[in-house]
Amino acid sequence: xxxxxxxxxxTLVAGLVLLIVLYIFARNFLPLGDAG
Amino acid sequence: MELVIGRWLHxxxxxxxxxxxxxxxxxxxxxxxxxRADGTARGISLHxxxxxxxxxxxxxxxxxxxxxxxxSASGHGFKKAFLLEGESAYIGLGAWLGTIMLLNVWLLIxxxxxxxxxxxxxxxxxxxxxxxxxxxxxxxxxxLSLPMLFFMVAGxxxxxxxxxx
Numbered sequence: 001x002x003x004x005x006x007x008x009x010x011t012l013v014a015g016l017v018l019l020i021v022l023y024i025f026a027r028n029f030l031p032l033g034d035a036g
Numbered sequence: 037m038e039l040v041i042g043r044w045l046h047x048x049x050x051x052x053x054x055x056x057x058x059x060x061x062x063x064x065x066x067x068x069x070x071x072r073a074d075g076t077a078r079g080i081s082l083h084x085x086x087x088x089x090x091x092x093x094x095x096x097x098x099x100x101x102x103x104x105x106x107x108s109a110s111g112h113g114f115k116k117a118f119l120l121e122g123e124s125a126y127i128g129l130g131a132w133l134g135t136i137m138l139l140n141v142w143l144l145i146x147x148x149x150x151x152x153x154x155x156x157x158x159x160x161x162x163x164x165x166x167x168x169x170x171x172x173x174x175x176x177x178x179x180l181s182l183p184m185l186f187f188m189v190a191g192x193x194x195x196x197x198x199x200x201x
Contacts, residue, residue: 005175008062015182022129022183027200030125 039109046102053095054181056088061178064088065171081153089149096141103134111193126200127191133184137177144173 004010064080071077107127108114117128150156151166158166190199 003172005172005179008066011061011175011179012182015179018179019183019186022187026126026129026187030120030129030200031122032196032200 039106042102042105042109046099046106049095049098049102052091053099054185056092056095057174057177057181059088060092060174065174085149086153089146093141093146096138100134100138103131107131112191123193123196124191126187126196130184130187130191133180133187137180137184140173140177145170145177148173 002010004014064085068077068080071080104114106112107117107124112124112127116122116124117131120128148166148170151158151163152170154163190196
């Protein structure tokens with residue numbers, strides 16, 4: 001399998017996927033604290 | 037006032053760091069591949085790469101230190117952010133990603149680039165291995181920069197209720 005980091009497009013897509021995964025984690029598992 | 041100056045310096049040094057990271061990934065790597073093909077790569081390797089790497093690695097340190105100052109001096113709290121506690125958890129995620137990126141710069145990219153540039157004596161095989169490691173670490177940082185910047189921005193009190201609420 002090709003490493004996505006070998007291409008700029010693959011790197012940006014991997015970054016966006018990681019962003020979405022971390023966003024879902026943050027929204028569901030991290031406390032909102034005083035702001036909530 | 038000190039807090040604003042601290043944040044300003046953090047953004048300023050962060051632009052220098054991530055700007056050079058994007059320069060390496062979007063400009064220099066593809067350009068060097070072409071320059072190698074027409075025999076003009078030596079000038080880039082000799083005059084541009086060492087200077088860009090110098091600003092890059094020290095901007096990374098400056099970004100982390102000014103970020104640590106901002107977290108400590110602002111309402112977030114350095115420890116709270118890194119322990120992902122309360123409203124500091126979101127900017128804390130960004131801080132963790134930035135810390136991983138800093139470690140990548142100093143533990144993987146720079147030591148391996150020294151081998152690539154010939155500042156450390158290694159065999160040709162070790163040199164090409166070092167080039168691959170430095171390349172992948174640099175690409176990893178480019179990948180990490182997307183969520184890192186998102187959480188830095190979204191983690192500010194002005195945005196976090198709208199983004200995570």
